[in-house]
Structures are given as structure tokens and as C-alpha cells.
Amino acid sequence: MAAASEAVAQQWRSVGPESQQLTLAPCAATAQARPRSAAKMLPRFDPGVMETYLDDMREMKARVHEVFRQHPDLLPSVEEGLSKEEHRSLVRRSLKVLLQAGYSPLDLLARDPRKYFYLGECLSMVDLSLMVKSGVQYSLWGGSVLNLGSEAHRRKYFDDIAQFRLPGCFAMTELKHGSNVAALQTEAVLDVLTDEWVVHTPEEGAIKWWIGNAAEDGRAATVFARLKVPDPNGGPKLVDHGVHAFVVPLRDESGNLLPGVEIRDCGYKVGLNGIDNGAIRFTHVRVPRGNLLDRFASVDKSGRYSSPLTSQARRFAATLGELTGGRVGLTAGSVGVLKGAVTIAVRYAALRQQFGPPDSPEVAVLDYQSTQLRLLPLVATVYGLHFARGLLVDKYVDMKRTREPKLVEEVHALSAGLKAYTTSYTQAALSTCREVCGGHGYAAVNRLGALRSDHDIFQTFEGDNTVLLQQVSAMLLKEYRQQFSGAPLTATYHYLRASLLGALPNNPLVTHDTEPRHLRDPAFLAKALEYRTARMLFTLSLRLRKHGPRLGAFHAWNKCLNHVLDLANAYVESVIYKTFLRAVAGCVDPECRRSLKAMSDLFALRLIEGDMMFRNDEYIAPSKAKAISRLVVSLCSELRGVALNLVDAFAIPDHILRAPIGLGGNGGAGGPQPDAYREYLAAAGFEIE
Known part of the structure; x- marks a missing residue:
């Protein structure tokens, strides 16, 4: 280290001493916006130049955001209070419009993961429900089929998943078991006579819970269940080979539940109500033996189990290791949310004036030291997380290309740590941004409350943050002991x-x-x-x-x-x-x-x-x-x-930011608009001349 x-x-010292100066000459524009007591100022820079350095795929972002400029009806309005049914319908339509515009997330995931994760970040400020819906369909459902299945599974399912003709689910979490995947109770028992798996929920605690896409859309699911086969030595007990993944149909083409499948709607949530989360109970559901996603293990007609990996622990680790992309995607989406929230808060704090010296104009809230100490570290951290997210994505792409074991282990730990750290930090920062914006940050129209509610679950799914951090420390201890x-x-x-x-x-x-x-x-x-x-x-x-x-x-x-x-x-x-x-x-x-x-x-x-x-x-x-x-x-x-x-360098256009107190004009650049309050008043229903 x-x-x-x-x-x-x-490397830093090699860029030259002029880059390490502490005392920098202020420009006139900066000086006008600063308190008289300020002793040092950084030189202004062109936000477009910074954006170019930060974002080598900004043209894709502009095109994606243009889709929603052309379809403003797809942008949810938080103050209107959509029902979960209305929000789900909106998200469904948005996903289909993206596909029609030429953005196939599954194709990107398979061929260019950098663009896939970037698309998720672009969608994070459009609607987090849309970003998560896309992640469920393509990273979880589609990704599990691609990464855990064979080439035959890919040929059978890829096109239908990609075009949303086969909406699907990732059925891992159970009512009584979430992070402890190894202890899942759902069973898949091989019936040798019929050459089928019998998928069954043995007790209420094993009901699959919080399964995205399940309540309304899902027609199939990757179900994580205990693979059990008859004892090859003729013993009376089944042999349990641990948790494996199976493709299990849920509904027919008309949307009717198939025999043995019971699904209930999980109902309203604190946030992300555009996602149709459901609970699934299986009662002796039969699926073909070939529905086992068999990249790491296979079972023949006689019930003989075989695997290229010698131990159950290694097979389990390899299975979960292939699902790292979900954590990478959540890290990218969380960074996108943080960029949006910080943009809103900084612009409003620079616009809002309050108090000041006697017989002088009021000063901007951002000129107060206390506000600076709350907001500027957030700005610094979001930049740091932006670069760290880039590192993680690059390592993930290299890992998928090389399959190098040491890199697999490194990406597993880094994705766990960055997902946990980024999502926890963003959640706390969302509250800070809301508080800095005072009462107006509490208005639904300014989105900070909705972002906070929608993002909250990022700390829990794809691995609870407390569990993920333990995986990081376990990796460090392993290297230390070795x-x-x-x-x-x-x-x-x-x-x-x-x-x-x-x-x-x-x-x-x-x-x-x-x-x-x-x-x-x-x-x-x-x-x-x-x-x-x-x-x-x-x-x-x-x-x-x-x-x-x-x-x-x-x-x-x-x-x-x-x-x-x-x-x-x-x-x-x-x-x-x-x-x-x-x-x-x-x-x-x-x-x-x-x-x-x-x-x-x-x-x-x-x-x-x-x-x-x-x-x-x-x-x-x-x-x-x-x-x-x-x-x-x-x-x-x-x-x-x-x-x-x-914050202007993040280049989030106004029609995507959609927070009256944080609009910048000029498509999102140029700082807060002098008439931002007009937008806010108009949102409240006032007629503005």
C-alpha cells in the first residue's frame, strides 16, 4: 500500500509546482461573489472543460436525456403523488421508450459494461424506480442467466429478456433470510422418473420476499434454491448440494399465474414505488432439468451431480461472484443521485440570501462558514467517489475480460466496499442537502425528500452494507494472515x-x-x-x-x-x-x-x-x-x-434535475437562475407575469 x-x-509532484500553489489570484467575477474577508480564492474554470475531463461518454448522456426531453410525460412529478400502480405503469412505459430509442441495457451489459453502468447513472436522476427496474430486468434477471447459465440458456432467453418480451425476476431473498444466502430454504428436488426439478417453499419463512418485477410483470424468475438429488449410494435421504440457480416460469403470456405459483404484492414502500415488488410461494412447481443454470454445476438424468469446482464453498463463492455487477451498478447510480442532490443544494445556497452586515445587502447562505463546512466537503467527496466509481468499473471490465482469479477477488472486495461506503455516504448527504435548503428543501417539488426516500434502500439491497463491509475486512485479514x-x-x-x-x-x-x-x-x-x-x-x-x-x-x-x-x-x-x-x-x-x-x-x-x-x-x-x-x-x-x-460540470440539464430551487438555465449550466423563485412560485400555482 x-x-x-x-x-x-x-506522479503528483511531476505535474509542476505551479499546480501546488496555495495562494491564487482571484478573478473579478469571483471576487464579486465572495465576502470581503476572504483571503484566498481559486481561479474560475470553464465547467465544460471540467465536464470533458470527468466524462468521456457525455455525448451518450446528452442523447439519453434528450429522450426524456422529447417525452416529458415520462418524467414523474413527485408533488402529484402517483399511486404505485400509476408509477409502475410510467416506469414500464419509460423502459419501452428507451428500448425504442436504441438503448438495449442487456446488449450493453454483455458487450460494453462501461456503457451499461453509465446508462444507470444517467437514469438515476430521471427516476430511481426506472433505474432499479432496468437493473432488475437486465443486471439481475438477465445477468444471472448470462453469467450462471450455459450458451444454450443464452440462446434461449437473451433476445426476449433484452427486448422486455420476457420480464423476469431475481428470486434470492426470503422472508427469513436475506444476506445469509447460504441458509436459504427453498428447495429444488430432482424427480429422476420425470426428469424434472420440483421447486417448493417448505415453510412460510422461505417465501421469496421483496422480489422486483414479481407483483405484476414477471413471467419467469431466477430462483435460488437448495439443489437436492437422490443419494447415489441408495440411501433414504436426499443429498443437499447447496444453493443453486434455476429458471422457473411464473406466468403465461396472458399474465396468469402458473400452477403452484402464488404471488402477493408487497404493497407501498418508503420509496421506489415504481417497482412492483412481490412475494412468491412455490408449491411443488415442476420445471425441466435443463432449467438449472449450470455454468458451475450440472446434473444428469440419473441424478449424478458434477462440477468443475471441487467444493461447495468454492461453487457458492463463484456463483455469488458472478453477480458483482449489481453492486457496481448501485455504486454508479448512487453517485448519480449524489451529484444531483449536491447540485440542487449548492445552487440554492448560492442563490438564497439571508442576513448580512448592518446597513448592507443580505449575503448568500453559501457565504456562511457553517454552510461551507457542510456543503463543500460533499462536493469534494462526490468528485472522489466519481473517480473511484470509474476505477471500479474499469476493474470490473478487466475482470470480465481476463477472469484472472486475483482480480476477481479484488473486484469482489472493492465492489462490496465502494457500494457500502457510497450508498451510506449519499444517504447521509441527502439529509444534509435537504437541511441546508431549509424549509424549501422540504417541498416535494424540489425532489430532495423523494431522492432520500427512493435511495434509502440502496443501503440494503445487493448486500446489506454492514455485511458487505465485513467482507472487505475479511479480505484484508486474509491477505494479512497469508x-x-x-x-x-x-x-x-x-x-x-x-x-x-x-x-x-x-x-x-x-x-x-x-x-x-x-x-x-x-x-x-x-x-x-x-x-x-x-x-x-x-x-x-x-x-x-x-x-x-x-x-x-x-x-x-x-x-x-x-x-x-x-x-x-x-x-x-x-x-x-x-x-x-x-x-x-x-x-x-x-x-x-x-x-x-x-x-x-x-x-x-x-x-x-x-x-x-x-x-x-x-x-x-x-x-x-x-x-x-x-x-x-x-x-x-x-x-x-x-x-x-x-456542480455545473456535472451537466445535469434542468429538465432532468426538475428542482425549481436548483435550476441552472442553459440546459443545466451557468449556476442558479436569478428567477429561480419564479419557477418555484409557478410550481405552487401562482400566476407569474
């Missing part, structure tokens, strides 16, 4: 020392240095975040070793669970920062690069400021902690002058 951070730091298998405790301590590369606690040169030059040095920031991860990994390993013999592995893990989660978040934040640094170094436009550098500094310093570990370990002296806090405030002040440019 340390070597990687040093390489990034060297490196020091059989080694004495001193070896692990030397590992900790080596990871610091001179930035050790109690080193006065590091502990007490308060100079901005040092505090904004990427080498210091990267090493500090890596020290935190290494330190937490080291102490977690010690704690588990201490408690394991007395409590057993499960209870020792549970006793350290908060530590486990903190380690995973620390690791993800370190990855985000290093990815951010590479993005800074790769930007050739000097004005854009300065803003990116300031945001990367703010992202890292805010993390260090907020973690007591650095002070408890005497890694940072009290005087240095105070200097970091002052620098955080200063960086927020600098970024205030370019805040509008930074």
Missing part, C-alpha cells in the same frame, strides 16, 4: 512500520509540522490514511487472536464488529483518496487541476480531522490537529468561489 501511495505522490502465516508478532509489527515509510507516530518532524505545504502534501495525506488502515488491521488481528480461543471465531468476530466495520471504511477511504490523486495528476488544465487538488486535500484532511485515532496514537500533536481544522475551513472558503462551476 505504501509503495502505491509514494508512486502517486511522485503474508505473516507462522510469523512471530514482531514480524507483523515490522509490517506496520514498513507501511508508514517514515511517517511514524512520535516522529516530531511529522507529528508537529503545521505548515500548509506539509499538510497539503499528497505523500503525508496518503501515508496518514494508510497508517490508519494498517494500524486498525494490526490491532484487529491482535484482538481476534486474543478472543478467538476463549469465545470461538463467531463470537470473537462479533465482539470486534465495530472495529471490523471501521477498518473496512478506512480502507475504502484510502482507496478513494489515492484514486482522487491520480485524477488530479492526470488533469492537464491548470485551473481545473487546482480545484481538483483542493478538493482532494479537503477530502483527506476532513477524514484525518474527524478520526480521534490520530491524536490518541500521538500521530498528530494538538497544535497540528488545530492547524488541520483551520486548513479545512480555509479550503472550504477557497472552494466556495468555484462551487457553482464544480
Whole structure:
């Protein structure tokens, strides 16, 4: 880890000293928008130049958004309060219009996953129900058939799934089992005499629950069930080979439920009511033996089970590993939501004026230090998450191309960590954006409440965030133990020392240095975040070793669970920062690069400021902690002058943003409109001249 951070730091230093300046000359336009007391300002940049650097597929985004400009009736109006039936119908029509416009998500998933995930991000601010509906149909239902089935399954189902002629479901979660997939109870028992699987729900707790597309549209499902076959040795008991995936028809072409299939509507939810979630119970439903998705295991007519993978654990891991794309898609969609919410909040805070010096005009809310400290770190983080999402997508594409085992493991952990971190961060940020916008943020027409409700479930599906973070820490512990298998405790301590590369606690040169030059040095920031991860990994390993013999592995893990989660978040934040640094170094436009550098500094310093570990370990002296806090405030002040440019670079057009207090004009660029209140009044029904 340390070597990687040093390489990034060297790359950053190679871009030249002019990019590392702290004191920058203000332009006239910025100076007019800033308080008189501001001492430093970043130079304005062209949002179009930043957009070009951020987004190499922006032309596709423009075309997708143009589809909805031409079909404004497909854009849900939150203040009208659509029923779930109306919203579901709207989402269904929207998906069909996208297909008619030439956007086939399943084709993109199979041939160009980067564009598939990008499409999901584009749809996130159109309607999250539409994005999730697309994900259920193509990433989950279609993706499970493509990734877990054979070429025969692909030929049989691909075209119908792609064109939405065969709407389908991903039936994994059960009433009593969600994240613990290995403990699912639904059964698929082979009837050797008829050469069929008998799919059955053995008890109420095994009813499939929250299944998207099930309540109305789904005609088939990938059902995860325990594969059971007769004992080849003639014993009386069935042999359970664990959870496998089966294609099970649900409805006929007229929409009537097939024999043995019972489906109930899960009803209204906190959000995403455009998705027809249902609960499914199977009563001895028979499907052909060939409906087993058999990429990792097959069963012949005699009931003989075979697999290229030697253990049930490896087969289970391989099966779930092929479903990583869902987490990648949720990460992309969550980043899209965060971009939209931050755009609304920053534009409104720059527009809304309140209080001011005596006998002077009121000042913008964004000029208040407290507002800057709430919003500008969000802007910095969304940029960091944007670049981290790009890293994840690139690694996912490489993994699908190479199938290299080490990369598969890395993508599994990275997708788990980034999905958990991004969705949790976005959910908290949505509340912050709502609060910063005051009472007007509470108005449904300004969308922040609806986005918060719709996005909330992102923290739970495709893996509960708490469970996913544990997978990240488990991966780190596995690598740690492999490196020091059989080694004495001193070896692990030397590992900790080596990871610091001179930035050790109690080193006065590091502990007490308060100079901005040092505090904004990427080498210091990267090493500090890596020290935190290494330190937490080291102490977690010690704690588990201490408690394991007395409590057993499960209870020792549970006793350290908060530590486990903190380690995973620390690791993800370190990855985000290093990815951010590479993005800074790769930007050739000097004005854009300065803003990116300031945001990367703010992202890292805010993390260090907020973690007591650095002070408890005497890694940072009290005087240095105070200097970091002052620098955080200063960086927020600098970024205030370019805040509008930074959100304008996301280029979300007004007809997609659809929040009167956050509209920008000119298709979404140029900051808040002076007459934004006119749009807001018009939304409330006032006649405006």
C-alpha cells in the first residue's frame, strides 16, 4: 500500500509546482461573489472543460436525456403523488421508450459494461424506480442467466429478456433470510422418473420476499434454491448440494399465474414505488432439468451431480461472484443521485440570501462558514467517489475480460466496499442537502425528500452494507494472515512500520509540522490514511487472536464488529483518496487541476480531522490537529468561489434535475437562475407575469 501511495505522490509532484500553489489570484467575477474577508480564492474554470475531463461518454448522456426531453410525460412529478400502480405503469412505459430509442441495457451489459453502468447513472436522476427496474430486468434477471447459465440458456432467453418480451425476476431473498444466502430454504428436488426439478417453499419463512418485477410483470424468475438429488449410494435421504440457480416460469403470456405459483404484492414502500415488488410461494412447481443454470454445476438424468469446482464453498463463492455487477451498478447510480442532490443544494445556497452586515445587502447562505463546512466537503467527496466509481468499473471490465482469479477477488472486495461506503455516504448527504435548503428543501417539488426516500434502500439491497463491509475486512485479514502465516508478532509489527515509510507516530518532524505545504502534501495525506488502515488491521488481528480461543471465531468476530466495520471504511477511504490523486495528476488544465487538488486535500484532511485515532496514537500533536481544522475551513472558503462551476460540470440539464430551487438555465449550466423563485412560485400555482 505504501509503495502505491509514494508512486502517486511522485506522479503528483511531476505535474509542476505551479499546480501546488496555495495562494491564487482571484478573478473579478469571483471576487464579486465572495465576502470581503476572504483571503484566498481559486481561479474560475470553464465547467465544460471540467465536464470533458470527468466524462468521456457525455455525448451518450446528452442523447439519453434528450429522450426524456422529447417525452416529458415520462418524467414523474413527485408533488402529484402517483399511486404505485400509476408509477409502475410510467416506469414500464419509460423502459419501452428507451428500448425504442436504441438503448438495449442487456446488449450493453454483455458487450460494453462501461456503457451499461453509465446508462444507470444517467437514469438515476430521471427516476430511481426506472433505474432499479432496468437493473432488475437486465443486471439481475438477465445477468444471472448470462453469467450462471450455459450458451444454450443464452440462446434461449437473451433476445426476449433484452427486448422486455420476457420480464423476469431475481428470486434470492426470503422472508427469513436475506444476506445469509447460504441458509436459504427453498428447495429444488430432482424427480429422476420425470426428469424434472420440483421447486417448493417448505415453510412460510422461505417465501421469496421483496422480489422486483414479481407483483405484476414477471413471467419467469431466477430462483435460488437448495439443489437436492437422490443419494447415489441408495440411501433414504436426499443429498443437499447447496444453493443453486434455476429458471422457473411464473406466468403465461396472458399474465396468469402458473400452477403452484402464488404471488402477493408487497404493497407501498418508503420509496421506489415504481417497482412492483412481490412475494412468491412455490408449491411443488415442476420445471425441466435443463432449467438449472449450470455454468458451475450440472446434473444428469440419473441424478449424478458434477462440477468443475471441487467444493461447495468454492461453487457458492463463484456463483455469488458472478453477480458483482449489481453492486457496481448501485455504486454508479448512487453517485448519480449524489451529484444531483449536491447540485440542487449548492445552487440554492448560492442563490438564497439571508442576513448580512448592518446597513448592507443580505449575503448568500453559501457565504456562511457553517454552510461551507457542510456543503463543500460533499462536493469534494462526490468528485472522489466519481473517480473511484470509474476505477471500479474499469476493474470490473478487466475482470470480465481476463477472469484472472486475483482480480476477481479484488473486484469482489472493492465492489462490496465502494457500494457500502457510497450508498451510506449519499444517504447521509441527502439529509444534509435537504437541511441546508431549509424549509424549501422540504417541498416535494424540489425532489430532495423523494431522492432520500427512493435511495434509502440502496443501503440494503445487493448486500446489506454492514455485511458487505465485513467482507472487505475479511479480505484484508486474509491477505494479512497469508503474508505473516507462522510469523512471530514482531514480524507483523515490522509490517506496520514498513507501511508508514517514515511517517511514524512520535516522529516530531511529522507529528508537529503545521505548515500548509506539509499538510497539503499528497505523500503525508496518503501515508496518514494508510497508517490508519494498517494500524486498525494490526490491532484487529491482535484482538481476534486474543478472543478467538476463549469465545470461538463467531463470537470473537462479533465482539470486534465495530472495529471490523471501521477498518473496512478506512480502507475504502484510502482507496478513494489515492484514486482522487491520480485524477488530479492526470488533469492537464491548470485551473481545473487546482480545484481538483483542493478538493482532494479537503477530502483527506476532513477524514484525518474527524478520526480521534490520530491524536490518541500521538500521530498528530494538538497544535497540528488545530492547524488541520483551520486548513479545512480555509479550503472550504477557497472552494466556495468555484462551487457553482464544480456542480455545473456535472451537466445535469434542468429538465432532468426538475428542482425549481436548483435550476441552472442553459440546459443545466451557468449556476442558479436569478428567477429561480419564479419557477418555484409557478410550481405552487401562482400566476407569474
